[in-house]
Amino acid sequence: MMGKPIVTVVGSLHMDFTVVTDRLPSPGETVIGKTFKMSPGGKGANQAVASSRLGAKVYMVGRVGRDYLGSLLVEALKKSGVETAFVIKDPSSYTGIALITVDPQGRNTIAVAPGADGALRKEDVERAMPIIAQSSALLLQLEVPIEVVTYAAEEARKRGIKVFLNPAPFKPLPEDLYRNIFALTPNEVEASALTGIEAKDEEKLGKMASKLLDLGTENVVITLGSKGAFLAHRKGSLLIPAYRVKPLDTTGAGDAFNAALAVAVAEGSSIEDAVRFANLVAACKVTKLGAQEGLPKRNEVEAFKGGLISP
Numbered sequence: 001m002m003g004k005p006i007v008t009v010v011g012s013l014h015m016d017f018t019v020v021t022d023r024l025p026s027p028g029e030t031v032i033g034k035t036f037k038m039s040p041g042g043k044g045a046n047q048a049v050a051s052s053r054l055g056a057k058v059y060m061v062g063r064v065g066r067d068y069l070g071s072l073l074v075e076a077l078k079k080s081g082v083e084t085a086f087v088i089k090d091p092s093s094y095t096g097i098a099l100i101t102v103d104p105q106g107r108n109t110i111a112v113a114p115g116a117d118g119a120l121r122k123e124d125v126e127r128a129m130p131i132i133a134q135s136s137a138l139l140l141q142l143e144v145p146i147e148v149v150t151y152a153a154e155e156a157r158k159r160g161i162k163v164f165l166n167p168a169p170f171k172p173l174p175e176d177l178y179r180n181i182f183a184l185t186p187n188e189v190e191a192s193a194l195t196g197i198e199a200k201d202e203e204k205l206g207k208m209a210s211k212l213l214d215l216g217t218e219n220v221v222i223t224l225g226s227k228g229a230f231l232a233h234r235k236g237s238l239l240i241p242a243y244r245v246k247p248l249d250t251t252g253a254g255d256a257f258n259a260a261l262a263v264a265v266a267e268g269s270s271i272e273d274a275v276r277f278a279n280l281v282a283a284c285k286v287t288k289l290g291a292q293e294g295l296p297k298r299n300e301v302e303a304f305k306g307g308l309i310s311p
């Protein structure tokens with residue numbers, strides 16, 4: 001067995017401000033919350049921490065502001081073993097933040113002010129290219145400029161690196177991005193927005209996936225929350241059920257899922273086994289509060305699995 005796989009993440013870093021409420025506020029409404037927590041987040045940083053806790057050697061590429069929150073975020077990454085030499089402290093912007101509400105079912109609403117995420121440039125990725133070239137996987141999401149995502153995917157693919165793109169939050173994708181993607185991992189809403197097809201049943205999921213495969217992606221994994229994930233590639237498709245748990249906070253479930261998928265593939269698992277592992281890691285995450293703080297270590301995932309009934 002080889003040593004730790006190297007995983008590089010290009011993406012966002014946020015400080016999350018989370019209020020737990022009895023119900024999510026409607027437009028124009030104020031809801032009095034029960035608890036408040038400030039904790040590290042951002043889809044990119046969450047994927048980096050998740051990958052590191054699952055056993056990969058992880059490099060993060062991104063931007064924070066040259067401010068107090070930025071320093072806290074970089075420290076949080078270091079504490080989880082993530083290499084931060086490619087996280088730039090931008091002097092002309094502020095650290096990105098997310099305002100989150102979580103209800104008793106673990107559902108959330110999120111509003112992001114991207115700040116320094118929006119200043120990430122191709123050159124920042126170019127500087128990390130020697131590391132990306134040695135990586136087994138490159139993880140991308142859509143909280144940084146799309147031209148940076150497109151550039152990173154193209155350059156990684158040229159070097160034979162497997163690219164995992166979580167197209168969240170939704171943005172239309174340039175057509176020539178798809179051919180550089182090893183695994184595209186939208187949730188149901190993002191898959192509908194990308195394809196113009198409504199996700200009503202498994203047949204419709206198949207239609208969505210076919211459309212995305214036709215654009216050139218090697219694998220499509222549509223995540224379905226408590227229902228699990230739908231995997232499709234050129235040889236076929238199947239729905240892989242989620243583990244049954246009582247969710248406390250689903251914030252970061254997608255990030256845990258994507259990191260686990262990439263780490264498992266980097267370790268040599270088939271894409272199907274990697275989706276099973278990703279369902280397990282994400283189920284473990286949703287039982288804990290906090291996007292990044294709730295991400296499980298490998299040994300916690302094993303212990304969690306021992307106490308579960310298989311789906």
Ligand code: ATP
Binds near residue numbers: 252
């Ligand atoms: P988020 O934006 O909240 O991080 P997402 O919308 O990107 O998540 P989901 O499809 O909601 O993604 O969840 C990702 C994965 O997390 C699912 O495919 C599943 O494996 C796991 N998951 C999410 N919610 C639950 C749940 N209630 N029970 C078990 N597993 C869950």
Ligand code: RIB
Binds near residue numbers: 253
């Ligand atoms: O995926 C969860 C993340 O989305 C949160 O940590 C928040 O920062 C938003 O970016």
